Amino acid sequence: MQHFWQRLNPPFFVLAPMAEVTDIVFRNFVLRYSRPEVVYTEFVATKALLARKRQVSLRRALWFSEVERPIVAQVFGADPAEMFASAQLIRRLGFDGMDINMGCPDRRVERHGAGAALIRDPPRAQALIQAAKAGLDGLPLSVKTRLGYHAIETTAWISALLVAQPDVLVVHGRTRQELSAVPAHWDEIALATRLAHDAEVLCVGNGDIRSREQGEDYAQRFGVDGVMIGRGVFGNPWVFAPHADRREAEKLQALADLITQFSGFWQTTKNDQILKKHFKAYVTGFPGSSALCARLLASQSAAEALDTLAAYFHHQGWPFPEPVYRRLKH
Ligand SMILES: Cc1cc2nc3c(=O)[nH]c(=O)nc-3n(C[C@H](O)[C@H](O)[C@H](O)COP(=O)(O)O)c2cc1C
Incomplete structure (x- = not known):
C-alpha cells in the first residue's frame, strides 16, 4: 500500500520541525492562515521518550490534533534498540510518520552521538534507520539531515543513508559546520535528489525558502518532490499560501491572534527567547518597532501584551481586532 508521502502532489510543502516553536499551539495557529501539506513536531529524545519519569512531559511535546494530519513526529537518538521502541510508540500514538534527526548541531544532542554527529558515523545511521523501520512496521520513515559535517560530502553521505532505504530524505542544504550562516546550497540539494530518486526515495529540499x-x-529548478519551510513562518503564517505578502495592519492582527493563542503558555513553554523571535518577526520595519518589541516583551501576561498592541493600533489609526481582545480579557 502507498504511504501518505507518495500520495502528495509535487511540489508539496512541509512545516519544518523547530524545537520550542512548532508545538501543537503554534502548528494550529499556522494552519488557520495557510496549509502546508505536512507538518512536523518539535524533536524529542528517544531516551527521554522511553524513560518512565519524564514520559508525561515529553509526550506532551507529541500532542497533536486531527486537523494537523498528516503529521510526522521527529525524534533524535543514537541507540538502535531505543529507536526501535520509540518507533513502536510513535506508531501507537497515531502519527502518520516518523523522522530521525541527523542534522542538529546542538552539542547536547551531538554529545550522545545523535543529530549531526551521525553524519560522522554512517554505520550507526544505517542501523538506526533499520531499527526505526522495523518499529514503524509500514509507517513511513523520513530522515532530516545536512550535506556533510565539516565539508560538503553529499554523494558519500546521502548514498550511505540510501543504502538503508528510508522512505523520504529531507535535505537541509548546509553542512554541520555552516550552521545557518551561509546561503543554502540548492545545487547540492539537487544532487541529493538525483541520488534519492535513483533509489526510489522521495526528497524534500530545505533552506532559505520564504x-x-x-x-x-x-x-522546478532543483527537482525536489517537496519543500520544507522553517524560519519563513516567523511573522508570516501565510507563507504556505500563494501571494503571502500582507499589509502591516493584517500582520499585527495575526500577532494579536498569536498572543491570544499563547496566553495559557506565557512565560512558561513560551519563554522570552521564543516570544522575542515571534515579536521581532512581526514588527520589524514598523515605525517605532524596537520600542514596541521591548514593551511587548516586558509584558507579564498575554492580556498586557494585547493592551500594548491595542495602543499601538490606536496610534497608527488602525482598527484593533476587538473580538480576539474581548475573548481574552473576559
Ligand atoms: C528555532 C529553531 C529550532 C529548530 N529546531 C529543529 C529541530 O528540532 N529539528 C530539526 O530537524 N531542525 C530544527 N531546526 C532547523 C529547521 O528545521 C530548518 O532545517 C532550518 O531552519 C533551515 O530551514 P529554513 O531556512 O527554512 O529555516 C530549527 C531551526 C530553528 C530556527
Whole structure:
C-alpha cells in the first residue's frame, strides 16, 4: 500500500520541525492562515521518550490534533534498540510518520552521538534507520539531515543513508559546520535528489525558502518532490499560501491572534527567547518597532501584551481586532 508521502502532489510543502516553536499551539495557529501539506513536531529524545519519569512531559511535546494530519513526529537518538521502541510508540500514538534527526548541531544532542554527529558515523545511521523501520512496521520513515559535517560530502553521505532505504530524505542544504550562516546550497540539494530518486526515495529540499512561489520555483529548478519551510513562518503564517505578502495592519492582527493563542503558555513553554523571535518577526520595519518589541516583551501576561498592541493600533489609526481582545480579557 502507498504511504501518505507518495500520495502528495509535487511540489508539496512541509512545516519544518523547530524545537520550542512548532508545538501543537503554534502548528494550529499556522494552519488557520495557510496549509502546508505536512507538518512536523518539535524533536524529542528517544531516551527521554522511553524513560518512565519524564514520559508525561515529553509526550506532551507529541500532542497533536486531527486537523494537523498528516503529521510526522521527529525524534533524535543514537541507540538502535531505543529507536526501535520509540518507533513502536510513535506508531501507537497515531502519527502518520516518523523522522530521525541527523542534522542538529546542538552539542547536547551531538554529545550522545545523535543529530549531526551521525553524519560522522554512517554505520550507526544505517542501523538506526533499520531499527526505526522495523518499529514503524509500514509507517513511513523520513530522515532530516545536512550535506556533510565539516565539508560538503553529499554523494558519500546521502548514498550511505540510501543504502538503508528510508522512505523520504529531507535535505537541509548546509553542512554541520555552516550552521545557518551561509546561503543554502540548492545545487547540492539537487544532487541529493538525483541520488534519492535513483533509489526510489522521495526528497524534500530545505533552506532559505520564504514563499510558496519561491518554493515552487526551486522545486522546478532543483527537482525536489517537496519543500520544507522553517524560519519563513516567523511573522508570516501565510507563507504556505500563494501571494503571502500582507499589509502591516493584517500582520499585527495575526500577532494579536498569536498572543491570544499563547496566553495559557506565557512565560512558561513560551519563554522570552521564543516570544522575542515571534515579536521581532512581526514588527520589524514598523515605525517605532524596537520600542514596541521591548514593551511587548516586558509584558507579564498575554492580556498586557494585547493592551500594548491595542495602543499601538490606536496610534497608527488602525482598527484593533476587538473580538480576539474581548475573548481574552473576559
Ligand atoms: C528555532 C529553531 C529550532 C529548530 N529546531 C529543529 C529541530 O528540532 N529539528 C530539526 O530537524 N531542525 C530544527 N531546526 C532547523 C529547521 O528545521 C530548518 O532545517 C532550518 O531552519 C533551515 O530551514 P529554513 O531556512 O527554512 O529555516 C530549527 C531551526 C530553528 C530556527
